[in-house]
Amino acid sequence: MATSSSQILALQRNSSEQNRFIEKLMTKICSFYDEKSLIDVTFKFSNPTALVPAHRLLLAAASPYFENLFNGNQGTNPVIEINDIDSDIFEHLITFCYTGHAPITVNNVATMLNAAIVLQLDDAKNHIVDYLMTHIDEYSLQGAYRLERETQCEVLRQKIFEYETQNFMEISRSDEFLKFDVEKLQRILVSDNLNITREEDAYDAIQRWYNHDVPARQEQLPLLIACLRLTQFNVNFLMTQIQPLPGCELLAFKALSWIREPTVRPLINIRFTEPRGVSASNCGEKTILALCSEMNLKLLRYNKTEDKWQEYASIKMDHELYRTILKDDNLLFVGGNKGGVTCNVVRSWNIRNKTWQNLPAMNQARMAHCLVELNGEIYAIGDYHGNNALSSVERYTTSDGWVFVTSLNVERSYAGAVTLNGKIYAMGGYNGNGGLKSVECYNPDSNTWTFCADMTNSHFLPSVAAHKDHIYVLSRRGAERYDPQQDTWSQICSLEVGLGWMTCLSLDNKLWAIGGKSKSVGNSCVSVFDEENFCWVEKCSFPESDVRSCFVVPESLLSSM
Known part of the structure; x- marks a missing residue:
């Protein structure tokens, strides 16, 4: 019954009738809180002495911290002691769980942020960081730097970065800049x-x-x-x-x-050749660059005007089963298999100049892993050796090279991974015994993986994409999407998938699938998801049957054709 209700809620979340229902429901819950009615847990504090009542169900829904607490050995106690958070700050954050608002001030913002991180209240954390940055003149930039170092809060780090780029001239003259x-x-x-x-x-x-x-x-x-x-x-x-x-x-x-x-x-292998404002991340009209085959790699670009594919480049590779990711104006080829031996090599191919550069090798040789970029850092996730999947994860930065971070909770190979809202989601794949339905989420602030709701089906070698604040998964087992706010999966219209690979991505505010089997002519095609009618619409044929990965790139990046 719970699964059915959550799916209905996810599908109707934009309707005005549903919004009125949710508003009425939350108003009633808030009145229960104000009146201390139906309370089933009380938190006890000694600094300062206080009792803070609440409702378990709502807190568990708001934070994995409370969910784990209530499912633990001490979680059934009617009174739970909290010793590491100030009682006033705790009560402010409990209020946020009910209302989405909290009394934040310049004087308490640091303590509030620390407590929100401990309690794993991501929405409150974002709200607090937004307050801090809008009051940066009162709080001081030096104070924000100090708080970011103390908390290691990735959201605050990103907001400070945005502030630094926008106010670079002023910051570059400060003593802190030195x-x-x-x-x-x-x-x-x-x-x-x-x-x-x-x-x-x-x-x-x-x-x-x-x-x-x-x-x-x-x-x-x-x-x-x-x-x-x-x-x-x-x-x-x-x-x-x-x-x-x-x-x-x-x-x-x-x-x-x-x-x-x-x-x-x-x-000439030079990192930047265009003025600022013209790069693979933000310039002009965007299109799709598709990577097909492996040993004789062919790169195809999508011509929007003519609605057809054209060859951009071909690359002779000496290994296979590598994974590829777009980083700035470069394609990174990571790991793979050469002559039956798993590799840890990392090479970068500049899309504009068509030149190679060697990068530091991974610590772990991998060929069945996932690659994602989060906040400018590359993550290699999972792998498969012998008959066993691996759970290890490592992260690449230009300063430190490859460094291991917290491993997955579940060993995974041939899984899918994607970033959304400052987090990494890893899903499906194979663990040596069979296909996986499980999904887990990585929070860079806490360097931890936590489980999310399972997918409806197990997906092996899925194609995944983040699109309009949802995660889409496509494979031969069907198609489904994930709502991170509701932590629910719902099935969507499937595509016919041939023997080759398929990939999906978000472009021009639409979800695209490249490589699915055409129902009309029987070969590979490009389809776009019609969200209004909940179906896939074929757009054009695709000339290859073996598309390995696709990336959204600016038209100007491929202008050398």
């Missing part, structure tokens, strides 16, 4: 949203940071100069300002060659 570590500064400088009037502004900021401690920062200087849009400088600036910098001679040479010799540009 204390930034090189990875933090790199993350800011590579942003296409960096609010500067000219590229020289970013160069001047790097020089100020560098001159603060030249001996300690000399080796790091080229990493920062490489973040600049060097091709936007004139020849004189490159020769007089960039080339003399220690370790930056090659960077200056590449930029000079790019400017002076347009015909050799495809041979």
Whole structure:
């Protein structure tokens, strides 16, 4: 009965009648709380002394912390002692669970955020962070930096990053800026949203940071100069300002060659060639780049105007079963199998220049893993060796290379993974004994995996995509979508899938499936999900039967065709 009710709620969540029902229900629940009616748990505090009553069901629905607490050995006690949170702060957050609001002030925002993280109240955490950033002048940027270091809150980190890019000129003149570590500064400088009037502004900021401690920062200087849009400088600036910098001679040479010799540009491996605001993440009209086959890899681009596919490039590979991910203007090929041996190699192929670069190898050789990017960091998840699936997970950053993080709760190979709302969701796959229905979610703030509701079916090698705040899963076992707010799965109209692979993605506010079998002509095609009529609509044929992965990229990135 509970499953049926939650599915109905998910399907009707946008109807005005349903909204009125939910509003009426929550008003009644809040009145029970105000009147201390039907209370079934009381929290006891000694700092300061207080008793805070509540309803178990609502708290368990609001937070996995309370759900686990109430399902634990002490969870059935009518009175539960809380010793590590101030009673006033706790009561404010309990109020948030009922109303979606809490009395946040500049004086209590740090304590509120710490408590929300402990209690795993993600909605409250987001609400608190939003308050802090809108009151940053009162709280101070230094205070926000200190709080982010103390809490390791990823949401706060991202909000601070957005503030830094928007207010870069002011921040770059502050004393706090001089204390930034090189990875933090790199993350800011590579942003296409960096609010500067000219590229020289970013160069001047790097020089100020560098001159603060030249001996300690000399080796790091080229990493920062490489973040600049060097091709936007004139020849004189490159020769007089960039080339003399220690370790930056090659960077200056590449930029000079790019400017002076347009015909050799495809041979020059330079990180950024366009002005800020023009990158794979945010520029212009977007299209689809499809990767087909493995050993003789073929890249196809989708021509929207003509509604057909064209070859962009072909790549001869010496191994197979690798996984691929889009990172900035590069395709990263991670792991795989070469001659029957599982690999840990990582190579980057620049889409614009069509050139290769080697990256640090993974700690664990993998060939049946998942790859996702979250907050600029790459995660390799699970694998399959012999007859056993693996649960290990590792994360890649430019500063630290590959580092293991908390493992999955369930060993998985050939699973699906996707990021949504600052978290990673891993689902389905194979564990050595059979297919999996289970789903788990990774929170980077706490470095923990927690279980979500199971899928309706087990899915092996599923294609997954985040679309309109939902997660979609497509495989030969059918199609379904996940509502993270309700923690529910519901089945949707399935696609016929042939013997080849299939992938899905979100483009132009629509969900696309590439590689499903056409009902009309029997070969591979491209379909778009019609959400209003709850069905798939065939768009065009797809020339390959073996599509391995697809990525949304800007048209300008493929302009060299």
